[in-house]
Amino acid sequence: MTRPRVKICCISSVEEARLAIEYGASALGLVGQMPSGPGVIDDELIHQISRSVPPPISTFLLTSETKLQEIIAHYKRVNTTTIQIVDELEQREYELLRNELPNVKLVQVIHVIDNNSVKEAVEISSFVDAILLDSGNPNLAIKELGGTGRTHNWNLSKKIRESIAVPIFLAGGLNKNNVKQAIEFVQPFGLDLCSSVRTNGQLDKQKLEDFFKAIE
Numbered sequence: 001m002t003r004p005r006v007k008i009c010c011i012s013s014v015e016e017a018r019l020a021i022e023y024g025a026s027a028l029g030l031v032g033q034m035p036s037g038p039g040v041i042d043d044e045l046i047h048q049i050s051r052s053v054p055p056p057i058s059t060f061l062l063t064s065e066t067k068l069q070e071i072i073a074h075y076k077r078v079n080t081t082t083i084q085i086v087d088e089l090e091q092r093e094y095e096l097l098r099n100e101l102p103n104v105k106l107v108q109v110i111h112v113i114d115n116n117s118v119k120e121a122v123e124i125s126s127f128v129d130a131i132l133l134d135s136g137n138p139n140l141a142i143k144e145l146g147g148t149g150r151t152h153n154w155n156l157s158k159k160i161r162e163s164i165a166v167p168i169f170l171a172g173g174l175n176k177n178n179v180k181q182a183i184e185f186v187q188p189f190g191l192d193l194c195s196s197v198r199t200n201g202q203l204d205k206q207k208l209e210d211f212f213k214a215i216e
Helices: 014-023 043-052 068-078 094-100 115-125 154-163 179-186 205-214
Strands: 005-008 027-031 058-063 082-085 105-111 130-134 168-171 190-193
Touching (some): 014 205, 058 068, 094 105, 130 190
Parallel strands (some): 027 058
16 A cells, blocks of 8 residues: 655644655645634744745645635735635636636545535535545534544545545554554545644644654
C-alpha cells in the first residue's frame, strides 16, 4: 500500500512550515478566522508563510467563509495553492468558484457524523479536487469546524472513500498509536493532523519523528 501524503495543519510560522516539511509533510494547513478550534492566524501571516513554501509542497487556506465572494476575497488576501472549505458552501457554487479561481485546488471538508455525511460527500465530490473527512460538528451553536482531536466513525469514512472518485484526506484524532490502523482500514490518499504532533501548541520534533516512523 502506498504511504499516504501527510498534511500538517495549524502551521503558525515560517519556522513551523520548514520544520513540518523537513520531517515529511506534503502539505501545510493555514487556519483563517474560525468560530472555534486551534491554530488561527491572521491573513497577512498566512500569506507570508505560503510565499515561503517551496514547490511542490501544497498550502491549504482553511476558510470558514460560506459565501462565494467572501471565499474569493479571503483567498486573494493569502494566495495559497489550495482552498479548504471547512463549512458548507452556500448554494454549492463550486463551478462559479472554479471559474473565478481556475488554478486553485478546492478541498471540501465533510464532518463525518452519520449516513447523511456519506450522501453529502458523494454529491459534492464531483465538484472538488478532494474531500477531507473530519470530526467537527457544524450544527452546534458554536460551530466545530476542525481541530477537535477526536476520531469519528471510520466505517463511514471507508464508505465515502469507496463511493467517490476523488482522493480523500482523513483527519480527526490521528496519532502515532492509531494511524496504522486508520491507513489499513480507510485507505485514504492523505492524512491531516494538528494536535498530535504538538506540545503546548508548538510543533514537537520528537512527535513528528514518531508519527512519520509510524507510517513507514
